Every structure is written in C-alpha cells, then in structure tokens.
Amino acid sequence: xxxxxxxxxxxxxxxxxxRSAILSARRGVYLIKKSADSRxxxxxxxxxxxxHRRRTWLLVLVVAYATLTIVLFWGINNGYSQSVMNxxxxxxxxxxxxxxxxxxxxxxxxxxxASLDFLAQVAAQPGVLGVAPRLQFAGLIRSAYASSPxxxxxxxxxLEARVSDIPAAIEQGRMLAGPGEIVLGRALAQELDVRLxxxxxxxxxxLAGPQALGLLAVGLVDSGIVLVDRGLVMVHLEDARFLTxxxxxxxxxxxxxxxxxxxxxxxLQPILPPGVRAYDLTVLLGGLYEALRTEAASTFLIGLIxxxxxxxxxxxxVLVSVLERTREFxxxxxxxxxxRRLAQLVTLETVFATGxxxxxxxxxxYGLNFWMATHNVLGPLFTGFGGAFEIMAIGDQIYTxxxxxxxxxxxxxxxxxxxxxxxxxxxxxxxLNPAEAMRAE
Amino acid sequence: xxxxxLLALVWxxxxxxxxxxxxxxxxxxxxxxxxxxxxxxLTMEVVRPERTTRFVIEIASDGAERAIIWxxxxxxxxxxxxxxxxxxxxxxxxxxxxVLRLPPGGRGDSFLGSDLSYGDLAGRDxxxxxxxxxxxxxxxxxxxxxxxxxLAPTPYGRVVVLASRPDLALLQMTYYxxxxxxxxxxxxxxxxxxxxxxxxxxxxxEDLLRPGQRTNLVFSNYRFGVTIPEACFTIRALEVGC
Numbered sequence: 166x167x168x169x170x171x172x173x174x175x176x177x178x179x180x181x182x183x184r185s186a187i188l189s190a191r192r193g194v195y196l197i198k199k200s201a202d203s204r205x206x207x208x209x210x211x212x213x214x215x216x217h218r219r220r221t222w223l224l225v226l227v228v229a230y231a232t233l234t235i236v237l238f239w240g241i242n243n244g245y246s247q248s249v250m251n252x253x254x255x256x257x258x259x260x261x262x263x264x265x266x267x268x269x270x271x272x273x274x275x276x277x278x279a280s281l282d283f284l285a286q287v288a289a290q291p292g293v294l295g296v297a298p299r300l301q302f303a304g305l306i307r308s309a310y311a312s313s314p315x316x317x318x319x320x321x322x323x324l325e326a327r328v329s330d331i332p333a334a335i336e337q338g339r340m341l342a343g344p345g346e347i348v349l350g351r352a353l354a355q356e357l358d359v360r361l362x363x364x365x366x367x368x369x370x371x372l373a374g375p376q377a378l379g380l381l382a383v384g385l386v387d388s389g390i391v392l393v394d395r396g397l398v399m400v401h402l403e404d405a406r407f408l409t410x411x412x413x414x415x416x417x418x419x420x421x422x423x424x425x426x427x428x429x430x431x432x433l434q435p436i437l438p439p440g441v442r443a444y445d446l447t448v449l450l451g452g453l454y455e456a457l458r459t460e461a462a463s464t465f466l467i468g469l470i471x472x473x474x475x476x477x478x479x480x481x482x483v484l485v486s487v488l489e490r491t492r493e494f495x496x497x498x499x500x501x502x503x504x505r506r507l508a509q510l511v512t513l514e515t516v517f518a519t520g521x522x523x524x525x526x527x528x529x530x531y532g533l534n535f536w537m538a539t540h541n542v543l544g545p546l547f548t549g550f551g552g553a554f555e556i557m558a559i560g561d562q563i564y565t566x567x568x569x570x571x572x573x574x575x576x577x578x579x580x581x582x583x584x585x586x587x588x589x590x591x592x593x594x595x596x597l598n599p600a601e602a603m604r605a606e
Numbered sequence: 607x608x609x610x611x612l613l614a615l616v617w618x619x620x621x622x623x624x625x626x627x628x629x630x631x632x633x634x635x636x637x638x639x640x641x642x643x644x645x646x647x648l649t650m651e652v653v654r655p656e657r658t659t660r661f662v663i664e665i666a667s668d669g670a671e672r673a674i675i676w677x678x679x680x681x682x683x684x685x686x687x688x689x690x691x692x693x694x695x696x697x698x699x700x701x702x703x704x705v706l707r708l709p710p711g712g713r714g715d716s717f718l719g720s721d722l723s724y725g726d727l728a729g730r731d732x733x734x735x736x737x738x739x740x741x742x743x744x745x746x747x748x749x750x751x752x753x754x755x756x757l758a759p760t761p762y763g764r765v766v767v768l769a770s771r772p773d774l775a776l777l778q779m780t781y782y783x784x785x786x787x788x789x790x791x792x793x794x795x796x797x798x799x800x801x802x803x804x805x806x807x808x809x810x811x812e813d814l815l816r817p818g819q820r821t822n823l824v825f826s827n828y829r830f831g832v833t834i835p836e837a838c839f840t841i842r843a844l845e846v847g848c
Contacts, residue, residue: 303709309761309783310815312715312723345757363784366759370709375693377759 206506210513214521217486224482224518225525228582231475232526232575233533235468239574240534241543242464243566246457250446254426255330256393258449259418261430263287265440268416274302274371274409278441281413286436292429295327295420300405302415304369306349306398308357315353315398317367319405319414328418331386331393337361338384344401347380350394351387361385367400373410380404389544389562419443468574476519476581480589483515487590494594495602508591515586519579527572537565628738632750634774635767636732638804639794642669646828652720655818661718666848672839676847683718687844695724698844705841721790721811721821732767735760746771762789775804788814800830 214221254260268276281298288296300319305312322341326332331348332340338361341348347365359365359382368377380400388394406412421429426445433443447454487494498504537543543563650661661683667673677686685700695708708724717724736752743749752765763784768777775797781790791814794806807828813819838848 307761309763309781309789364754364761366761368759370694379754379756379758379760 206510207513207517210510211517213510213514214517220482220486221518221521224479224515225522227475227478227482228519228522228578229526229529231471231578232523233530235471235575235578236527236530236534236571237537237565238464238468238471239571240530240537240565240567242461243568244538244543244564245547246461247566248563249453249457250450252390253450253453254423254446256334256388256390257397258446259328259416260421260423260426261419261433261443261445262416262449263419263433263437263441263443264416266442267440269442269444272301272415274300274411274415277409277411277415278413278417280438281417283436283438283441284417287417287419287433290429290433290436292421292425292432293419294422295324295418297321297324297328297418298402298414299325299416299418300402300409300411300414302369302371302405302409304367304398304408306353306357307366307368308359308363310358311356313353313356315349315367315396317369317398317400317405317408319400319402319409321402325399325418328420331388331397331399334386334388334393335384336387338382340384341399341401342383344403345378345381346383346401348384348386348399349382350397351385352391352394353396353398354382354385356395367398367404367408369408371409371411373408376408376410378404378408465574469577472575472578472581475578476585479515479519479522479578479582480585483511483518483586484590484593486514487511487593491597491602492604494597495599495604498597499599499603504595504597508587508595511591511594512583512586515590516579516583519582523575523579526575530571530575531567534565534567534571538567539564626740628740628750629733631740631748631769631774632733632736632738632752632767635750635769635776638769638774639776639806640669640803642801642831643667643834644669644828644830645832645834646825649822649824649826650718650720651822651824652718653818653820653822659719661720666834666838668834668839672834674838674843674848676844677718686718689839689841689844691839696841696844698841703845705844721813721819732765734758736765738767741766743771747777748774770804773804776806790814796824798828805830 263278265276265278268278270276277300284296284298287293298321302317302319304315304317306315306317320329320341322332322343326340335348336351338348347367349359349365354360357365361382361384363382364379365382366377366379368375370376378400386394386397386399400408402414419429427447430443430445430448437443450457494507497507541562541564543565547563644665644667646665648663648665650663652659652661659680661677662679664676664678665673671690671692673690675688675690677683685698687698689696689698696705697708698705715724716722717726732752735755735758737755738750738752741749741751748769748771750767750769752767754760754762754764761784762781763786764782766778766780766782768779769775770777776794778794779792780788783789791812793810793812794808795810796807797804798807799805807825809823811821811823835848837843840848
C-alpha cells in the first residue's frame with residue numbers, strides 16, 4: 166500500500182480502490198482545505214471514528230461510565246439532601262415556622278406567642294397554603310412498664326394535616342379527634358409497650374408547674390424517621406395548653422410551595438408582631454443546612470475529579486491513536502493538508518467519541534436514576550448504616566432526584582476531553598514534521 | 607342514756623358510715639399512713655438478682671407538700687440530697703457541687719436505682735386520680751378497687767388496696783396494668799400508732815414483672831409531730847443540712 170492509499174484509508178469517506186480512490190482522496194483533501202462551511206471536517210472525523218471501532222467503543226465506554234456515575238452521583242446526593250429537607254419540612258419542623266425570637270433561641274413554652282391574632286392575616290398572604298398553630302414542649306411519657314422522654318406537639322387536628330405529613334403517616338389507629346387523646350410513634354409505643362386504646366401519662370413542667378395528663382393512645386405513626394417514630398408525640402392543642410399553662414402556642418407552622426420558603430418568610434416579616442419572626446426551612450435547619458450545602462460543593466468536586474479522570478482516559482486513548490497514525494498524518498500534511506486543520510480533525514474525533522459516550526451514559530444514567538427514583542433501592546442501604554443517620558430526618562425510604570442539570574455536569578467530561586485533546590494529541594499533530602512522520606513505523 | 611354510751615353509739619355509727627363510703631374509706635386509709643411531720647432515718651435495701659445495695663437516708667418532712675432527703679451511705683452515694691416542694695424536685699450532686707432541677711423527662715427515672723421513681727417521691731394523690739369501689743370486706747380487712755378517673759395521670763388500669771379493719775391501716779397496694787396483669791406491689795407492715803393513725807414503718811416494693819427485684823424500706827430513729835424548721839426546705843439545706 167503506498168502513501169496515498171494509506172491516506173485514503175485514513176481520510177476517504179468512501180472505500181478506496183486504485184486510482185479513482187486516489188483522485189477521490191485528493192478531492193477530500195481539497196474539501197478539507199477549501200471547504201468554507203467546514204462540513205467536511207466533522208463528516209470525516211465521524212467516519213474516522215469507525216475505522217477503529219474497538220478503540221472508539223473503548224472511548225465511548227469510558228465516557229459513558231463517567232457520565233453514568235456523575236448522573237447517579239448527583240441523583241443520589243440530591244435525593245439524600247431532599248429527603249433530609251423534606252423530613253424537616255413535613256415531619257420535624259415546617260417549611261416556614263413563625264415563633265418569637267426568644268423561643269427560636271430557647272424553645273421553652275415560657276417564650277411562646279403572646280397572641281394568635283395575626284393568624285388570619287398570615288393565612289391571607291400570597292404563597293401561604295396552610296396555617297396551623299403548634300404548642301411544642303418537652304415531656305416524659307410513661308406507661309405501666311417504662312417511661313421515655315419525648316417531644317410533645319400540641320396541634321389542632323383539623324389544621325395539622327395541611328402543614329405536616331405525620332397525620333398521613335399514622336399506620337394504625339387514627340388522628341386525634343379531640344382532647345384526652347395522644348398519637349405516638351410506633352417505635353416509642355413498642356418501647357413503652359403501649360397498645361392502641363391504652364392510657365399513657367404525659368408529664369411536663371411549664372408555666373403551670375409540673376403537670377401530667379393521662380391520655381388515650383389512638384394512633385401509631387410509622388414515618389420511617391427515627392426522630393419522629395421514637396421521640397415525637399402529638400396531643401390536642403387544648404391538652405398542651407393545660408399541661409404547659411400557655412394559652413396560645415409556641416409557633417405557627419406554614420405550608421408553602423417548595424423553593425418559596427425564604428421568599429414567603431421574608432414577605433411575612435412586616436406583618437408580624439414585634440419580637441415574632443417567620444423562619445424558613447434553611448434557617449430552621451441551621452447547621453444541617455450548611456452541612457448539606459458543603460456536601461453539595463464536595464459532590465461537585467468529586468464529580469469534577471470523575472470528569473477529569475474520564476477526560477484523561479479519553480486523551481490517552483486519543484494520544485495512542487495519534488501515535489499509531491503518525492505516518493498517515495505525515496502524508497496528509499505532505500500532500501498539502503494544513504496541520505491546523507488536521508489538529509482540528511483529531512480534536513473533533515475526540516469530541517465525537519466523548520459526545521457519543523455522553524449520550525449513551527446519559528441514557529443509562531437517567532434510566533438507572535429513574536428506576537432508583539421510583540423504587541426504594543437506597544433506603545435499605547442508608548438505614549443499614551444505623552445510628553449515623555438517626556440524627557438526620559431521613560426515613561427508610563430514600564429516592565434519587567432527577568434534574569436536567571446532571572447532564573450539564575456530565576458534559577464537563579466532553580469539554581475537558583476536548584481541552585486535553587487540544588493540549589496533547591492535537592498539539593502533537595500540529596508539530597509534526599511531514600518528512601519524519603512519513604518514516605515513522 | 608349515759609353520755610358515754612351515746613358517744614360510743616355515735617362513734618360506731620360514723621365508723622359504719624365511713625366503711626360503706628368508698629371515698630371516705632380511701633381517705634381514711636391514705637391518712638393512716640401519714641403521720642404528720644417527721645424526722646427519721648430510712649434504710650433502703652435495693653435487691654437485685656446479682657447484688658443488694660443498702661442505703662441509709664435521713665428524712666425531714668412537714669407531713670404535707672415538703673420533704674428533704676439526705677443520702678448518708680453508702681460512701682459512693684453519700685452527699686446526694688433531694689428537696690421536694692409540691693411536685694417540684696431539686697437534687698444536689700456533691701460531685702458537681704450543684705443543685706439541679708429534675709426535668710420532666712427525669713421523673714420516670716429510678717430513685718437511687720431502686721424500684722421507686724422520682725415521680726413516686728413527688729407523690730400521687732390516690733384520692734384525686736382514682737375512683738374507689740369496695741370489692742370485699744371482712745371483720746378484719748377491707749379491699750378497695752381504684753379505677754383511674756378520666757385524664758388521670760396514671761398509666762395503671764386499676765389499683766387494689768387492702769387495709770385492716772377497723773383501724774384502716776394500709777396493708778397492701780397492687781398496681782395492675784391496663785391488660786389486667788399485676789405489675790407492682792407494695793406491702794406495708796410494722797404499723798405504729800401515731801396520733802390515732804397507723805403509720806407503716808416497713809414498706810416492701812416488688813416489681814412483679816422482674817422476679818427477684820424488690821426494694822425494702824425501713825424507718826428507724828423516727829420522731830413524729832416534731833416542728834421542722836423552715837430552713838430545712840431550702841436549697842442551702844441540700845448541701846449543709848439543717
């Protein structure tokens with residue numbers, strides 16, 4: 166095979182045969198050199214990819230794997246963060262909570278709201294979908310067999326379901342119907358050996374001094390969140406008022422659309438009485454929110470490392486390819502192809518291979534992500550870690566999150582691969598000496 | 607009719623009326639175990655299958671809402687003190703050299719590892735929380751069954767009280783869970799008559815769910831009806847006594 170034949174193998178968009186192939190090759194070179202719209206270069210780069218199918222598929226596989234990993238990585242990370250946020254918003258706190266500044270700093274019923282007169286005005290505010298007063302206090306819950314400290318939440322049974330998922334998480338029995346009743350977590354009920362219909366005693370000490378009430382267990386909650394199932398009880402607001410001696414509430418929980426918490430809380434501040442503030446979920450989460458943000462930043466760094474490694478793997482494969490094709494490149498330059506265009510061709514090949522891998526990776530990654538977003542695959546894995554996750558408001562059901570942004574994060578691999586390709590293999594092509602290159606074995 | 611005979615007849619008639627009114631019987635039984643103001647030494651023996659611990663405790667009480675307790679032995683626990691005023695309990699830790707208020711969550715904790723809880727120290731009013739019913743009576747004994755009043759702060763299904771007749775000295779209290787199972791029993795013995803009341807000097811607390819676990823309480827060096835200085839019911843008295 167002579168040099169022109171080699172060149173044609175490399176560059177001809179059609180199968181080469183003898184003289185016509187050489188003529189066609191010359192025409193191809195001409196096209197590359199002169200094509201104003203540069204359509205020939207991408208076409209040739211694409212065809213070149215399939216001259217070495219095994220190498221191309223290797224490239225595609227590497228990038229697809231990196232893309233799949235990045236998509237899944239972000240899906241799991243965001244899903245986990247959303248589980249924590251949702252747990253706090255719908256079970257442990259509220260999307261927005263109105264309370265006194267003193268109560269926010271020291272959650273004692275003594276720092277409760279002086280009045281609930283502002284409720285109607287708050288409920289009428291745009292963005293507020295539900296309003297429920299709460300009287301939260303620390304207490305001791307006792308059965309005939311054991312006792313356990315618990316966080317008691319006095320609620321209006323008719324309003325609580327609008328701001329919390331706990332009423333919907335009652336697995337056995339029902340929600341409170343009136344005073345004299347209590348709803349407790351299934352794990353707490355097991356710890357106290359309490360069954361539905363049995364009386365438990367709730368002790369506390371508040372403005373009214375030490376007080377206790379015998380309350381009938383009417384519902385058992387199974388939220389999957391340890392802090393709820395083991396440590397939270399719901400009683401009627403009237404009972405909470407009797408026990409604590411506070412005639413109002415310690416806070417008002419608001420339901421707002423997800424993502425609008427801060428905006429709604431900000432809009433409410435001017436209409437609230439002095440010393441009373443609306444706290445959005447990010448403030449209620451406190452240090453945990455900062456921890457989640459830090460985790461998101463570290464996730465981005467890990468994703469970047471994935472992308473860099475994948476891009477380096479692609480670059481090294483392309484470099485090997487360039488080294489193997491040194492003679493071809495030398496001949497191409499010798500017959501008049503501009504080295505800059507040849508370097509562009511190499512870069513384009515890299516971009517096409519990584520792009521193909523990206524598409525394949527996205528299809529697999531989003532498919533897997535969708536499956537994990539609809540099936541509780543992660544829950545058993547996370548709960549397997551036990552106590553480490555007990556302080557988080559996550560239950561035994563964790564699903565991945567879906568976002569088109571993940572595709573963008575994964576596209577970083579293509580960008581990096583293109584940059585590395587320009588820096589290493591394409592630069593090598595650019596610096597080729599045709600005479601030396603044609604002698605290369 | 608001679609006045610003495612008339613008085614005797616009235617006494618018998620009142621006694622009979624009390625015996626037929628469960629609430630009056632319960633009040634009389636509860637009163638009988640209260641000897642008014644008191645200073646005493648209490649020996650508390652906590653029996654567990656693997657060990658027995660003996661505590662020596664000094665008590666001063668006004669017989670009503672206030673009491674102060676100092677632990678004198680064993681050496682490991684000595685120096686601890688407890689002040690009860692109504693339902694509020696404060697405790698002094700010699701290790702921390704600080705007085706702490708017992709949080710609501712701590713009321714169910716065991717008192718010095720015994721079968722009594724801090725909530726037991728604060729006391730629960732049987733008359734307030736339960737509705738009594740006489741279930742049996744013989745010439746020498748009377749049995750009351752107490753059922754919890756609505757919203758009563760008790761986790762028990764019922765309490766059976768056994769008292770002697772005619773002095774209505776408390777002999778035994780058995781606590782049942784809401785499934786009808788006996789879970790806790792208090793046996794009162796060695797009664798001492800103080801101002802017409804039968805005060806038990808020995809109490810045995812049995813945990814019926816954990817066989818072999820019990821707590822024995824024995825009063826000694828007791829002085830009933832003494833005046834307890836106000837200084838005894840202060841935070842300072844927890845540390846330095848009175």
